Amino acid sequence: MSVDAPGPAGDRAEPLHGVTEAFAGVSSREEAARALASCVRDVLGPEAAPISVYLVDAPEALRPVVVEEGAGQGALAPAKLDDRVALQEEMRKLQEAAEALVMARTEHDVVDAALDLFGVAHHGPLAVWLSADRLWQEVVGTSGVHPDAEAELLRRLGDLPQLDEEARGRLAEDFARITGSVGADVMECGRATVVLGDVAPSARWRIRRFASMVAATFGSLSIVAKAERKERELAFGLASTAHELRRPVQGTRAAIEEVMETLDEADAGMALLRQSKEELEHASDMVEALLQWSADGPLRPGGDVDLSQIAHDAARGFSVKSRAALVVVDTPGSVEVAGDRTSLRVAIENLISNAISNSPENGSVLVLVTADETTARVEVRDAGPGVAEEIRDSIFDPFVRGEGRYGGSGLGLFIARRIVEGHGGEIRLESSDWGSTFTIRLPRRVADGAGARHA
Secondary structure (H helix, E strand, C coil), X not given: CEEECCXXXXXXXXXXXXXXXXXXXXXXXXXXXXXXXXXXXXXXXXXXXXXXXXXXXXXXXXXXXXXXXXXXXXXXXXCCCCCCHHXXXXXXXXXXXXXXXXXXXXXXXXXXXXXXXXXXXXXXXXXXXXXXXCCEEEEEEEECCCHXXXXXXXXXXXXXXXXXXXXXXXXXXHXXXXXXXXXXXXXXXXXXXXXXXXXCHHHHHHHHHHHHHHHHHHHHHHXXXXXXXXXXXXXXXXXXXXXXXXXXXXXXXXXXXXXXXXXXXXXXXXXXXXXXXXXXXXXXXXXXXXXXXXXXXXXXXXXXXXXXXXXXXXXXXXXCCCCCCEEEEECCCCCEEECCHHHHHHHHHHHXXXXXXXXXXXXXXXXXXEECCCEEEEEEEECCCCCCHHHCCCCCCCXXXXXXXXXXXXXXXXXXXXXXXXCCCEEEEEEECCEEEEEEEEEEEEEECCEEEEX
């Protein structure tokens, strides 16, 4: 059974009354169709547009059972429908337009999809204006408008100021006069203004819903644009920070090397100086990596590297920090992956640093490396209070901070995610009141008869 039930001019949310009574004693499909029409009419009210109810008698045939006077104008199922071909074509167009709207990546993509979407319910003249800035908007698309009328429309209404209520009324009058319509409806759809001439009353409820869909898509595009702009600004900030760090890091390393030249290998403190030099060399590599990342995006995998050794190197850097918890590394031996050693170490260090920040005093952090034939994993576990539930879904976004004992920039986990994703992997969080586990998953190279390949 198919139902063509356009909504009323205004939104209603009345409860369905008398459903049990309406269907009591129903003994045929025709009686059920009439009962359904009665229930829908009770919900919509007497002022709503006409209703049609069809029964499916055969795979390609619809039979009208209830057709109120005036039903079918601009509705999903035309009043004279003899089979389902026209209905199926309408549904196909609706699905294609809706999919195009969802997949839209630019504002003009949204406009093109909106023209198709509105065209499913409205077969009269239609035009779309798009905001060019805060003061002006310009016409960017038309449908169902005669070429002569379109030329006059572009000449007289091609560029409009942002509209108030009075200006919307004038636009509707001018559009109706130019296109030869009896009347016109003006709808705000986010950054777009849509004007439709001669809208059938039965089509208005669908057009309002389409307008809401278009407005929501414009809103989503705005959020994406802000996120992309924020990421570009972040890349610039990282580049600036890395550039400023380069000189003091290199200068401090040179000073340590000069002190080491004056000492014997057996002198006290030589081992600490050597480790400090190695850490500064790593910091220097990280600075260069950040500069490259800002210019070219995340680092891409290179040759084979030992993930177990990288995890040990990352953990060793925390052994000389005064506030470090105990960091325990458990590895099965060498675990090779295709990657960039420096950036992978940065990713693991950021996870360890985050775990230490959220661990209790004198607590411990476990770094566990495991692997199977296709995947290598690095788990970093802490015994802290867990990540607050309200930020678990956004914990890898830039500038999201938890409640750790030591303040951070809110960038460590974001950078770790970018590095891991740049290596074709993924990073996940599992958290509870008894601690958190961050897991890096990376694809491995596996051997077959032809040599090494990616899993």
